[in-house]
Amino acid sequence: MKGTELNYEDLEGFFQGLLDNKVIDALIMPHRVGNKVSYMLVRDKEKVASPESVIFAPSFGVNAANVVKGWMIDNKVGIVAKPCEIRAAIELIKLKQLNEESVLLITVDCSGAFKNEDYAEHYAEIGNLVDSAKLKELEGKGISIREACAICENRLADIGDIIIARINGKVGVAGLTEMGVKALSAVGLPLEDKDLERREEKERIVAEARKRLEELPKIDSVEALEAFLQDCIVCKNCRDVCPVCYCKECFFDQPLGNPVGGDLLNLAELRGAIEVPANQLLYHLTRVYHVCTTCVACGACEDACPKSIPLTRFYPVLAQKVQEIFEYVPGKDTKEPLPFTTYEDEELEECLR
Amino acid sequence: MEEVVGGFEPKIVGFTCNWCTYAGADLAGTSRKKYPPNIRIIRLMCSGRLDPMFVLKALLNGADGVFIGGCHPGECHYIKGNFYARRRIAALRTILKQLGLDKRVRSEWISASEGDKFARTMKDMAEEIKQVGPNPMRDKIL
16 A cells, blocks of 8 residues: 555644645544534634544544435545444445545544543543553543444454554554545655555454454343343434434334324234334344444444443344355445345355255 | 144245245145145245345234245346345344244245145244244234
């Protein structure tokens, strides 16, 4: 890959340069609001101020890909976000919910993130930048990263058009695609061959993540699932914040999926009694099927749940097994076809009966 | 028809494609093959028409088993409908497997000339579901 090394402070000039040189028309990137981090959509380069203090911040608000979902525009928008968010954006491109030519995906290294409220509460201790040693120390004090981050195998930036990696007190910026390399040369960065693969670190992260996944409580029966979802109020927040749940009109917003009045009475008559709000189990089972190949395990569903149901133990965990049978890793490559849009003549017979 | 002596008789919802498995079931009937009467067939034009949600809904509404039948891969009337169906069913069963529900869902490729295979599959499946037992969802308040 082609890239260069910068100081943390140089990032401001880099992002401003992208806007200044009309490489992009706008930039979606994190900014700081008091103790918190949220996203902003920038058109005026002056508004980009010390990005180095915030783009690596271990906080997860919304999934940035969800913000651009369905933006079929011709303008070009840069997105500076964590790997899981960029992976979701890549899935959206494949799902034709995002125009590949109109986004410049800039992936930053992630160290794992805290829930918004945890981050705000413990900001003084956590700060703007953390590493694995710091995370261990914080965990000792009972401040842990999100479950979705603990089981994440893809924390290092290795997808998108441009990656921004943290290496030895500096940042490595490199272009992965033609569009990315062009953008880097347009802002005048001296490009040279750069190896930001970091295989060993990656292996360490994967091993740790798999261990944490094994430790998660399992949902291994319908009864367990019922108990797990007991508090669910079917508010469908998990669907609304999910970056890869994209139907124009959700089945569960239509009369069949969301029965009211007479329809509901008829159903109750059929079964003697039904749970209301209706379709709780069907909703979650349908949703896990709908996202099973594209779920990037970002954990946005869990963060949005008003009842604090740890949905990371359900959606990504079940989806991962499906991704395994198709040998598919969501969000890796815009060219790789979605599993449900392709097939092979002979396959999967062992999964059918 | 075999005599039913009390006990548990599973209800199986069957989704069969118009061109192969439905015709296969028809052939089983016209050639007087015996098979247990547990299946209730819903005819689809193609196994590719099967929305996996149909299966979920059947299971949650108390079906003891769900059978999905289609043309043999490569022989789909619509050329590739069953190839897509195969991927969907595999994904769905992978999810159900983690919840211990996969034994209730089974699919088989049965052509229009395989009345015998249809009868045999029905017999096998009825036996299997009897082993698995009644679907507890039927009596639950869901």
